[in-house]
Amino acid sequence: MLYADFFSNIQLGLSTAVSPANLLYCFIGVFVGMLVAVLPGVGKLAAMSMLFPMTFYLGPTSSLIMLAGIYYGTGYGGSTASILLNVPGEPSSAVTCIDGYQMAKQGRAGVALSIAAIASFVAGSIGILVMMLFSPLILSAAQSFSSAEYFAVMLLGLLSATAITDGSFFKSLSMVFLGLLLGTVGLDLFTGLPRFTFGIPDLSDGVSIVALAMGVFGLSEIINSVRAVAEGKVENVTLRSLIPTRDDMRRSVGPILRGSLTGSLLGALPGVGPAIASFMAYALEKRISKDPSRFGKGAVEGVAAPEAANNGADQTGFIPTMTLGIPGNAAMALMLGVLIMHGITPGPSLVTKHPDVFWGLVMSFWLGNLMLLVLNIPLVGIWVRLLQIPYKWLYPAVVMFICIGVYSVNSSSFDVLLVVLFGGMGYLLKFLGFSMAPLLLGFVLGPLMEEHFQRAMIQAHGNLLIFFERPISGTAMFIAIALAAWAAYAAIKRKPMLAEVAA
Amino acid sequence: MTRARDYRDIYSGLLLICMGGFATIYAALTLPLGTVMRMGPGGFPAILGGILFLIGVIILVPALRREGEVMESLEIRPAIAVLGAGIVFSLILEQVGLVPSTFVLVIIAASGDNKLTIRAKVVLGVILSVLAFLIFKVGLSLPIVAVRWPF
Numbered sequence: 001m002l003y004a005d006f007f008s009n010i011q012l013g014l015s016t017a018v019s020p021a022n023l024l025y026c027f028i029g030v031f032v033g034m035l036v037a038v039l040p041g042v043g044k045l046a047a048m049s050m051l052f053p054m055t056f057y058l059g060p061t062s063s064l065i066m067l068a069g070i071y072y073g074t075g076y077g078g079s080t081a082s083i084l085l086n087v088p089g090e091p092s093s094a095v096t097c098i099d100g101y102q103m104a105k106q107g108r109a110g111v112a113l114s115i116a117a118i119a120s121f122v123a124g125s126i127g128i129l130v131m132m133l134f135s136p137l138i139l140s141a142a143q144s145f146s147s148a149e150y151f152a153v154m155l156l157g158l159l160s161a162t163a164i165t166d167g168s169f170f171k172s173l174s175m176v177f178l179g180l181l182l183g184t185v186g187l188d189l190f191t192g193l194p195r196f197t198f199g200i201p202d203l204s205d206g207v208s209i210v211a212l213a214m215g216v217f218g219l220s221e222i223i224n225s226v227r228a229v230a231e232g233k234v235e236n237v238t239l240r241s242l243i244p245t246r247d248d249m250r251r252s253v254g255p256i257l258r259g260s261l262t263g264s265l266l267g268a269l270p271g272v273g274p275a276i277a278s279f280m281a282y283a284l285e286k287r288i289s290k291d292p293s294r295f296g297k298g299a300v301e302g303v304a305a306p307e308a309a310n311n312g313a314d315q316t317g318f319i320p321t322m323t324l325g326i327p328g329n330a331a332m333a334l335m336l337g338v339l340i341m342h343g344i345t346p347g348p349s350l351v352t353k354h355p356d357v358f359w360g361l362v363m364s365f366w367l368g369n370l371m372l373l374v375l376n377i378p379l380v381g382i383w384v385r386l387l388q389i390p391y392k393w394l395y396p397a398v399v400m401f402i403c404i405g406v407y408s409v410n411s412s413s414f415d416v417l418l419v420v421l422f423g424g425m426g427y428l429l430k431f432l433g434f435s436m437a438p439l440l441l442g443f444v445l446g447p448l449m450e451e452h453f454q455r456a457m458i459q460a461h462g463n464l465l466i467f468f469e470r471p472i473s474g475t476a477m478f479i480a481i482a483l484a485a486w487a488a489y490a491a492i493k494r495k496p497m498l499a500e501v502a503a
Numbered sequence: 504m505t506r507a508r509d510y511r512d513i514y515s516g517l518l519l520i521c522m523g524g525f526a527t528i529y530a531a532l533t534l535p536l537g538t539v540m541r542m543g544p545g546g547f548p549a550i551l552g553g554i555l556f557l558i559g560v561i562i563l564v565p566a567l568r569r570e571g572e573v574m575e576s577l578e579i580r581p582a583i584a585v586l587g588a589g590i591v592f593s594l595i596l597e598q599v600g601l602v603p604s605t606f607v608l609v610i611i612a613a614s615g616d617n618k619l620t621i622r623a624k625v626v627l628g629v630i631l632s633v634l635a636f637l638i639f640k641v642g643l644s645l646p647i648v649a650v651r652w653p654f
Contacts, residue, residue, distance in 0.1 A: 054643075057643065168562075170558050170561055170562050171515060171562065173558060174519050174555055174558040174559070174562075177551050177554050177555050177558070178522065178555065180551050181526055181548060181551045181552065181555070184547060184548045184551070188534075188544035190544065191535075191543070191544050193534060193535075193544045195530070195534060195544055195545070195548060196526075196529065196530075196548065219585055219586065219589065222581070222585050223578055223581045223582045223585050223586075223615075224578065224581075226578065226581035226584075226585070226615040226616050227578060227581060227615075227616055390618075392613070392616060392618040392619050393619075393627060395585075395612070395615070396588075396608075396609045396612040396613040396627060396631065397609075397627075397631055397634075399585055399588055399589070399608065399609075399612040400605055400608055400609055400612070400631050400635060402589075403588070403589050403592045403593070403608060404601070404605065404635055404639055404645075407593075407596065407647075408639060408643065408645050411645075411646060411647070413593040413594070413596055413597055414593075416589055416592060416593035416596070417589075417590065417593050419589060420586050420589035420590050420593070423585065423586060423589070424582065424586050427578075427582060429518075431577060432511055432514055432515045432518065433511055433512075433515065434515065450547050492565075
């Protein structure tokens with residue numbers, strides 16, 4: 001019975017996704033995603049928060065389709081900078097540098113680019129299939145969720161996103177709590193008392209997620225990059241050089257399929273995400289290869305596998321976000337922000353109450369991936385040229401878009417000051433080695449968690465054991481506590497948790 | 504005795520202790536805390552502040568007895584230019600309108616490094632203020648005056 005409405009849902013999704021407006025926003029999304037991944041010093045989170053103000057003018061479906069397009073669009077574009085410049089356009093393409101840049105040095109940049117695009121497309125398609133098949137399963141399990149389960153599963157999501165990090169566990173954890181704290185600013189839901197507003201009326205609605213995201217991911221990144229971004233010189237890539245040889249194709253089939261599966265499975269877990277998936281896929285290919293010594297010297301498998309994995313993970317990362325309302329990373333937290341802004345409560349009820357939003361988004365992934373494939377390969381000359389735009393011309397424009405964009409949300413000059421405040425704060429914190437993604441996760445999940453906690457407490461008459469007595473929430477709490485204990489132990493011993501993966 | 508300590512983590516710990524301590528004290532002074540079962544509006548923030556304080560101590564204490572790398576210096580000039588551009592923009596936007604304030608914003612922001620000549624900054628400022636006008640005023644019809652004479 002799980003899949004009773006499967007085909008009618010697909011039909012509904014398709015008809016939503018191919019409406020002219022949604023096609024346009026899908027195109028804008030993937031185009032901007034491709035663009036920022038290629039442009040130096042502008043990340044996907046900065047781009048998503050820069051287009052966030054536009055979502056106030058759009059319906060929830062169009063907004064999600066556009067922001068999602070940016071998210072997976074960067075998966076395609078990120079490889080371009082990795083291969084041509086040896087500089088990862090996005091962290092998830094870092095491992096592609098190893099063999100991709102070697103291929104470029106051997107004059108095979110075109111082949112590397114087209115294999116990366118094909119791998120991304122195949123993996124994206126597999127990721128979407130996984131999402132379509134698994135989401136109904138998760139939804140049926142979530143029917144029985146009460147506030148206790150929600151609280152426990154959100155806690156698990158937060159902690160795993162924090163534990164699996166490249167920086168210090170305690171620093172990431174502290175950012176979660178700072179995010180939670182920022183989420184409490186504004187009028188209290190139950191009593192209407194102002195919390196942390198310091199008598200400023202603009203703060204009574206709380207801190208705007210746009211100002212926070214643009215500050216910590218936009219302005220603070222710019223400050224860091226103004227003097228750091230090097231100007232690259234790259235050879236032009238001709239269309240003819242894009243055609244892979246028969247040998248390249250034969251070598252790539254296995255890595256693409258294995259990378260897609262690795263990515264799709266890992267991507268659905270909160271906190272794992274595309275960057276780790278691409279490392280895992282690379283390590284796997286190296287391990288099972290008959291001749292591992294080819295890796296690092298321009299092996300096409302070393303481009304195909306990680307590029308497949310990061311795109312598969314990009315797509316399945318939407319599963320926990322859309323079905324349970326639990327974002328696995330900061331970009332997904334922004335997606336939830338869009339829903340909340342449009343008055344839609346994230347969680348299992350999203351799919352039942354708004355099937356057009358969910359299935360429209362899923363079906364737009366197909367279209368977006370197709371558009372990216374078409375954008376990516378024939379237009380490679382344009383992307384190569386964009387790669388060389390000097391940052392000194394680019395960053396004042398980004399500052400402008402951030403400041404006007406945040407103003408446009410509420411026509412509020414105060415929000416511009418908030419962006420500046422968060423930009424400075426974000427720069428300082430990053431300078432001290434804190435990462436900003438957990439901050440946004442905590443900020444978005446905080447109010448939801450507080451509400452579920454209070455509701456669960458009222459239902460259980462203040463008995464904290466309720467979180468451990470129910471099977472699903474008990475399991476989630478147990479895993480969360482075990483994970484936190486392990487991460488804290490590793491942090492005190494000062495062992496990086498990801499050392500084995502990267503090796 | 505003069506070995507470099509892990510100043511990055513020392514400052515990090517101190518910062519968290521200050522923020523957490525402030526949040527807890529502020530919440531306790533201005534809001535009812537409530538009980539675990541019926542938590543008041545100040546309860547949740549006070550707990551969060553306490554946890555921040557605690558993590559700050561966990562980061563600070565071992566860092567005091569550990570050698571660290573030399574910290575690179577802060578990017579002061581880019582920070583002042585980028586943040587200053589935003590502050591000035593927010594102060595003058597509603598007084599002089601979108602186009603002039605965008606121009607001023609771009610000039611200040613572009614001063615974050617010395618790679619652009621003054622003429623280049625002016626050109627960039629003109630191009631971007633026209634672009635801002637076209638996108639936000641013509642395209643998205645933002646309710647803001649394009650140019651206002653304050654005098």
